Amino acid sequence: MSHGLKHTELVGSLDCGTTSVRFILFNKYADIVAQHQLEFPQYYPHPGQVWHEHDVEEIQQHADICIAEALNSLEASGFSKQSVKVIGITNQRETTVAWSRSTGKPLCKAIVWADSRTKNTVAHYEQKLGETGIQVSPGIWKKEKEGVEALREITGLPLSTYFSAIKLRWMIDNYPNVFKAHNADDLCFGTIESWIVYNLLGGPKTNIHISEVSNASRTLLLNTATLKWEQSLVDFFGFRPSILPKLVSTSEVYGNIAYGPLTGVPIGGLVGDQQGALIGNKCLTRGEAKCTYGTGAFLLFCTGHDIVKSNHGLLSTIAYQPGPGAKPVYALEGSIAVAGSAVKWLRDQMKIISSAAEINSLAAQEPDTGGVYFVTAFSGLLAPYWDPGAAGLLIGISQYTNPSHIARAALEANAFQTRAIIESMKLDSGSDLKALKVDGGMTNGDVAMKILADIGGFRVIRPEMRESTALGSAICAGAAIKLFGWDLTKPESLSEVNTKGNVEFTAHRIEEERQKKWEKWQLAVKRSRNWEEGDVSKA
Template sequence: MTASNALKQGEFVGSLDCGTTSVRFIVFDENADIVAQHQLEFPQYYPHPSWHEHDALEIQSTSEECIVKACELLEEQGWAKESIKAIGITNQRETAVAWDRTTGKPLCKAIVWDDSRTKGTVAHFQHKLRVEGIEVEKGVFKKGEDGIKALRDITGLPLSTYFSAIKLCWMIDNYDDVKKAHDEDNLLFGTVESWLVYNLAGSAKTHLHVTEPTNASRTLLMDLHTLTWHEPLLKFFGLRPSILPKLVSSSEVVGHLAFGPLAGVPISGLVGDQQGALVGNKCLEQGEAKCTYGTGAFLLFCTGSEPVGSKNGLLTTVAYQAGPGAKPVYALEGSIAVAGSAIKWLRDSMGLIQSAGEVNTLAAKEDSTGGVYFVTAFSGLLAPYWDPGAAGLLIGLSSYTNPSHIARATLEANAFQTRGVIESMKLDSNKDLKHLKVDGGMTNGDLCMQVLADLGGFGVVRPEMRESTALGSALLAGSALRLFGWDISKPETLAHVNTRGNTNFEPSLPESQREEMWSRWQKAVERSMGWDEAPDED
């Protein structure tokens, strides 16, 4: 490695991107070109059907190693690590972590966002909502359908296995250590960015326990309108306010790295991964939309400075808050639980392909699915169906069916589910989608993107630099310090960021064929729903 005093000094921003299966640390320059990066996978745990867990300590150690390795690569290229002036953190959002206030150690494994073990917990709170209701003002409760509407008005969310407060309630009910810590007021709860900040900033000394609105808006505990924890909801779920992190904005200095090669560097941008991708795609103004295709798929449509309630199965969420006291920007979101993980299933469980990229090659051997439809409801269906009891379904199989048909049906499932979300967005926003900006691992396949355009009936725009999630947190971190003149509240200051060429995919399928296939997909979805009914708890 070059001697430190011979290294060039620059100005860069780092992003720690903690996804569902891996962590990356990426160093960006002012134009969003990647200067250095390092990525590592961490273990996944599936102890029972529908369970998915992470070890929070493994996430922490993997994150620290990625930062070290990326800094080494930066210096190998002749840049001093001191060139990194700030870092942002972006994360898998609804994954729930519970740790001990005294020791700083996890009390159990983290429950991952797509884990659906909590169906009984959801049924319990649905019953409670019907019978007891939610307090909307002092002494005034709304029950039944009025209670359901009140919950959505406050949080933008339905009761679902998806959200982190439900996971926390399950932990308290099922893990003695978590219950004991809660009862003794020794419990800390957070999503992954809270856990990482707590540790990277030196938990033993600082006890820095924070979150920001994009993650907090996915807990079922935050008031969308005031960006504060909602005390009546805490009472409804039986949770102590003291376990929750302090709410900060998405773009401000919240602390500093306490050790490692970047010790002293400010942590100045926090954002949930999908909102990070929205920011990274510069969809900062009303009417702009993106979809990230990773393990799942997440489509966000920016609605501006006022939250738009959905009547069509979407979530209302915070897109970002540009700084302390800034007016938040909101979005409508449709979440699809299974996208890239279906391709991983073809590879790891079915053995149809050797690598994820081969799915496009295999699917291209046939020009249709041969009548096969694949509803990839491995852990129920999210937006716009919201059926935790839906089951995965391959239908239309015959002696004619071959692996290529199934591979193509997997790509089509992704496109159909995306269209389902977009149809709901059209109804809620009264706007047609002219094009969809895309990023994530699945977008590398041209066939996958062409199938998306053909079955969706809209243009698909794929940028050259597609690390949009990481870029979003870097933009928020840089904006907090006004590095490079970035100001997330003024989109024009980002005009020079990530401007390299796009690839556009336009629909080529006749509309009559598209609509016939869409109709048959909807029939397949109906047949998959309600297969695994939740227990009716009271």
């Protein structure tokens, strides 16, 4: 490798995604020096329903193995462990963990972000917003439409099955041991970064119960302007304040690792994975955007220090806070629940491909979808539709339809949903997006990327080094100890980071044809909506 790596300092990143954990060691140029990745089990305990769980002890064990194995390969290639100066953690967001303060053990399996079992809980709180509302200041209550607005105003989010407070409420209401721990002030609530950092820093011995603000901004409990837990919302959802972790910034030293091969190394960065990818793509100033295609797809558009409120179905979220007390940077986000998971479904359930990568060669066997549209609403639709009642829909099937058409339609679904988000972003931010930086497992396929550019009608820029999520948290961690001169408030300090080439994909289809397909997609989405509440008399 270049740049005299053997003598250099390194920064680690523990990336705990929805389907796998990886530990990656980077040098100052973002070259990957060593890494290890492991998939972990997914639990779907109720066939036919959209329950999706993780065993968080299993995630922690996989994380420990990834760290140990990456360090073994590091040493095997002639580096000392002491090269690792600091590590960052990045994670699937919203996934909700409940553990016991006294034992440090999880009280139940974590409810994963994409799980939509909580539809009735959402309906209950929608009704409560209509009836009692939320108290926005002493004696001032906002109800009904105003209540929904106030919730958005405070948190940047709508009431949805997606966010953590709803999932936690469901746990308290449905698991007697969680209910008991809540009442006894023994319940620790956290998202995945809270859980991992709690363990790495010593578990119940040290009891460091913290949550980072980009993750906390996905709970429905954080005031994104003040960066504090919002008491009115803690009350609204009926939580005891003792459950809440202490809030911390995205880049600071939270403590030193308490066990294993990295004992004594500081943890200096915690960041939600999508915000991590924004940082890893160096989209640090207003107007820059990226989309990460993993299990789901998440397009984040940096809005600088301004919270831009969306009127078109997007989320206003915290991108990162560069240090304790520092001014946060915000983003508008469009979240798509199903992206790579549709590929996984074609592989594991439909068995029309034997590996995820194969979707590309299968889709390339046909020039088009033969009129098939695939609305991948496996657990309802997130942005910009926010319809938990939408159902997955394959439409336009005929005698002529073959597996290639379906594979292609799955890739097109990704592109159409991305376009829907870009259209909303245009309306909310006033700026058009002519080019999109992409990363994540799904972007490994060239055919998927060509379809994205062609259907979306924008340039797609794919970096050679696509571990942007991990790199983002490494940058946060490095910046916390001023390693390599990195500074999140000075984008120019990252000029030497990840400068390897990009591959670009451009649109070929004529605009009129693209528009026609777009209109047909919108029609397909319309047909998939409100299926759960469907009533034959209104069909």
